[in-house]
Amino acid sequence: MRATVILGKFKRTNSMMLVGLFFAVVSLNAFLQPRTAEAATGINQQINFQGKVVNPDGTNIPNGTYNIEFKIYQDGNGVLGGGDETLKWTESRLRNNSQGVTITDGIFQVNLGSVNTALGTAVDFNQDTLWLSINLGNTNATCTPFSGCSPDGEMNPFIRFTSAPYALNSGKLSGLTSSQFVQLAQGVQVDASSASSIFINKTGASGNLLELQRAGTDVLAVDNNGTATLQAAAGNNATLTVKQASTATSGDIFSVTGSNGTSKFIQVTSTAANQGSVIVQSLGSNTLTVDSGSGTLVVGTTTTTIQKSGAALTIDLATAAASTLTITNSNASNTASLSVEGGGSFGGNVLVKTDSASAFQVQTSGSTNLFNIDSTTGDITSNHGTLTVNGANNPTNVVISGSPSGGTLAASTTFAYRVAATDISGSITQAVAGTPTSYTSGAGPNNNQVAVSWSAGTGAQSYRIYRTTNGGTNWFVNTVSSATTSINDNGTNFTWSTAGTPPTTNATGGVTLAGGTPLIFNGNGGTVTLQPSISVTSSYGLSLPTGQGGVNTVLLNDGSGNLTWVGTAGCSTCVAT
Numbered sequence: 252m253r254a255t256v257i258l259g260k261f262k263r264t265n266s267m268m269l270v271g272l273f274f275a276v277v278s279l280n281a282f283l284q285p286r287t288a289e290a291a292t293g294i295n296q297q298i299n300f301q302g303k304v305v306n307p308d309g310t311n312i313p314n315g316t317y318n319i320e321f322k323i324y325q326d327g328n329g330v331l332g333g334g335d336e337t338l339k340w341t342e343s344r345l346r347n348n349s350q351g352v353t354i355t356d357g358i359f360q361v362n363l364g365s366v367n368t369a370l371g372t373a374v375d376f377n378q379d380t381l382w383l384s385i386n387l388g389n390t391n392a393t394c395t396p397f398s399g400c401s402p403d404g405e406m407n408p409f410i411r412f413t414s415a416p417y418a419l420n421s422g423k424l425s426g427l428t429s430s431q432f433v434q435l436a437q438g439v440q441v442d443a444s445s446a447s448s449i450f451i452n453k454t455g456a457s458g459n460l461l462e463l464q465r466a467g468t469d470v471l472a473v474d475n476n477g478t479a480t481l482q483a484a485a486g487n488n489a490t491l492t493v494k495q496a497s498t499a500t501s502g503d504i505f506s507v508t509g510s511n512g513t514s515k516f517i518q519v520t521s522t523a524a525n526q527g528s529v530i531v532q533s534l535g536s537n538t539l540t541v542d543s544g545s546g547t548l549v550v551g552t553t554t555t556t557i558q559k560s561g562a563a564l565t566i567d568l569a570t571a572a573a574s575t576l577t578i579t580n581s582n583a584s585n586t587a588s589l590s591v592e593g594g595g596s597f598g599g600n601v602l603v604k605t606d607s608a609s610a611f612q613v614q615t616s617g618s619t620n621l622f623n624i625d626s627t628t629g630d631i632t633s634n635h636g637t638l639t640v641n642g643a644n645n646p647t648n649v650v651i652s653g654s655p656s657g658g659t660l661a662a663s664t665t666f667a668y669r670v671a672a673t674d675i676s677g678s679i680t681q682a683v684a685g686t687p688t689s690y691t692s693g694a695g696p697n698n699n700q701v702a703v704s705w706s707a708g709t710g711a712q713s714y715r716i717y718r719t720t721n722g723g724t725n726w727f728v729n730t731v732s733s734a735t736t737s738i739n740d741n742g743t744n745f746t747w748s749t750a751g752t753p754p755t756t757n758a759t760g761g762v763t764l765a766g767g768t769p770l771i772f773n774g775n776g777g778t779v780t781l782q783p784s785i786s787v788t789s790s791y792g793l794s795l796p797t798g799q800g801g802v803n804t805v806l807l808n809d810g811s812g813n814l815t816w817v818g819t820a821g822c823s824t825c826v827a828t
Contacts, residue, residue, distance in 0.1 A: 296371035297364040303357045304387065311357030318388035318400040319344050319352045321363055323374050324409060329382045331407035336382060339374045342367040343397040346390070382409035642759025643674035643710035645681045646736075650704050653690035658700025659742035665691045666740070667719050668703050672711035673730075674759040680708060682717055682753030704737035710759070717753040726750045 300321075304312050320343045327336030342363060344350045350366055352359050364370030374381065388400035414421075422428060433449065434440060442448045453460050453475065461473040465484045472480045483489035493505045603610050603626065610626035623632045649670050660666065667689035669682035685703060692699035703716060711733045718740070719726050728750035731738065738745070806814040 294371075296368065297362040298370070299360070300363050300383075301358065301360045302385070304354060304359070305357050312354065314355050315390045316346055316351040316353050316392075317359075317390055318346055318394060318397060318402075319359075319361075320386040320388070320397045320402065321361075322384040322386070322405070323370075324382040324384065325375070325378070326380050327382070329409040329411055331405055331409070336409075339381075340367065340370055342370075345395055345397060345400065346392045347395045351390075351392075381412040383412065384409050641710060642678060642757065643672040643680050643712070644708040645683055645757055646670045646672050646705040646708045646711070646714065647683065648704075648706040649683050649685040651685035651687055651690055651701060653692065653699065653701045655693040655695070655699055657741065660692050660699040660701065660740070661720070661742075662692055662699065663694050664720050665689050665722070666701050667723070668701070669717040669753045670703065670705045671715045671717070671754060672708040672733075672759075673713045673715060674710055675712050676759070678759040679715065679754050680711075680757040680759055681755060682715070700739060700741035702737065702739050707733070707736055715750075717750060718747060723752070726752060 306312055320341065322338060322342075323340040324336035325339050327333055329336070344352050344361065344366055352361055384405045386397075386402045386405045388394070388397060388402045391400055394400040424432070430440065451460060455475070457475060459472050459474050460477070461471065462469060463471040468482070468484060469480070470482055470484055470489075472482075474480075481489050481491055603624075606627050608625045608627055609620075609623055611622075611624040612620055613622040614620055619634075620632075621634055623634075624630075625632075649668070651666075651668055653666075668685050670685070671682035672680045674680075683705070690701050692701075705714070713733055714731050714735065716729050716731065716738060717726050718729070726749075727747035729738075729745045729747050804816045804818050807817045808814055
């Protein structure tokens with residue numbers, strides 16, 4: 252059979268002389284009657300297609316159900332055999348699976364895509380060069396595949412898809428092209444206009460301006476009042492990063508501008524179960540500036556630590572005029588304290604580095620000076636009070652007890668012990684003898700040990716235990732911590748070091764007036780020492796406590812620096828005044 256294909260007033264021929272008519276069928280009612288626009292849940296992915304097949308003489312082909320194959324090509328010139336088109340979609344309608352095409356009086360109708368449903372995804376209808384190919388087969392009810400149904404061959408040339416009149420505007424929405432809308436996962440969109448790229452004027456009284464989610468959870472929301480909330484997805488941390496351009500040299504990177512009544516410009520909170528830190532960091536040699544218009548930087552009501560890791564923390568009052576760094580408490584109902592504490596590598600020192608007659612002062616609330624240090628002369632002045640210097644107290648209740656079993660001390664040896672305390676400066680108190688003063692080990696070898704215990708002395712930083720085995724000719728010492736108040740000397744658990752004679756007076760807590768001054772005061776030892784080789788250019792008065800000395804008694808120097816009270820009758824060189 253040879254046929255001619257007619258499309259409108261145009262003819263397409265092939266080896267079978269197939270005659271066909273192709274058009275997109277649209278109900279006349281759609282043009283003649285107004286309809287209300289309705290939103291659809293989806294777009295039908297089929298194309299309604301009708302055509303007419305006639306013989307070369309114009310007569311209709313016999314009525315029947317035919318095997319027909321439809322194809323859609325992209326690009327090229329639509330001429331069969333050119334090879335410049337790309338096949339995108341094929342739909343074979345065969346009688347053997349009840350999908351044949353019924354032709355009556357030469358007319359047929361099909362819904363392209365009802366057999367091969369991949370039409371909507373296989374063909375990109377967002378371009379203008381698409382071709383439809385039709386290949387007519389026989390009416391055999393059992394042939395398969397289509398190549399076995401005596402096909403006449405594809406029409407030549409192909410039929411090009413065109414638009415319905417109003418579909419010419421389908422590339423726009425309200426006159427706007429697709430490039431003027433925000434698209435998802437479409438790469439970079441370019442906006443060369445001078446207007447705002449995204450401009451939303453929300454007039455409703457509620458609802459968010461912007462809400463972005465991940466897996467059903469908000470990650471960024473801007474409410475109707477302009478409050479932005481950034482929240483990390485589950486298992487992640489939310490990070491807000493503001494970067495300056497690499498070529499920028501000045502200007503604010505992150506600026507917050509408040510209005511009248513603003514209580515907090517920036518507020519960072521965390522749940523009680525997971526308290527977080529707020530870190531404002533300036534890297535390298537850049538300066539981090541915290542500035543307030545009122546000159547006040549307020550730290551919150553709860554316990555707060557300002558911490559510097561690494562090198563020294565410096566507060567620099569870099570002003571042209573003289574400045575004062577004031578630490579004050581404006582709440583009169585509470586008491587504030589300034590504490591400088593040691594820990595780690597920080598020695599707990601307070602350094603006042605200046606040349607001033609009042610470099611360091613302690614004052615009452617009424618501004619009365621109680622304590623002053625003059626850094627220009629080194630003078631220290633204490634007013635309206637007593638200067639008290641406390642050292643460590645002697646340990647007390649030293650008890651010595653021995654056991655003839657369980658130790659390895661030498662047999663038949665007398666062990667004597669004394670215990671002294673050291674203060675924070677390393678000065679040593681009086682070494683207190685035990686009760687009894689010694690313990691003599693038994694005759695049996697490797698079967699002796701001695702326990703020594705004592706009561707702690709206030710201010711002790713450590714304890715020195717002195718031991719002698721020859722009546723005090725030679726002494727040895729061992730040091731334990733201030734938390735220890737007893738030892739068990741079994742001959743193997745301590746390493747004893749050679750020591751001098753244990754001190755007989757408490758040398759801690761004293762005040763030494765050095766550099767030409769004649770006196771050394773030791774409160775714990777109860778001594779006042781006159782320094783030798785001092786030229787006294789002024790007269791000094793020495794006031795003794797009531798009850799010290801008696802009438803007609805004087806202090807007598809024994810030649811070794813020791814003074815005792817004696818009556819003038821017993822002193823041949825004394826002169827009573």
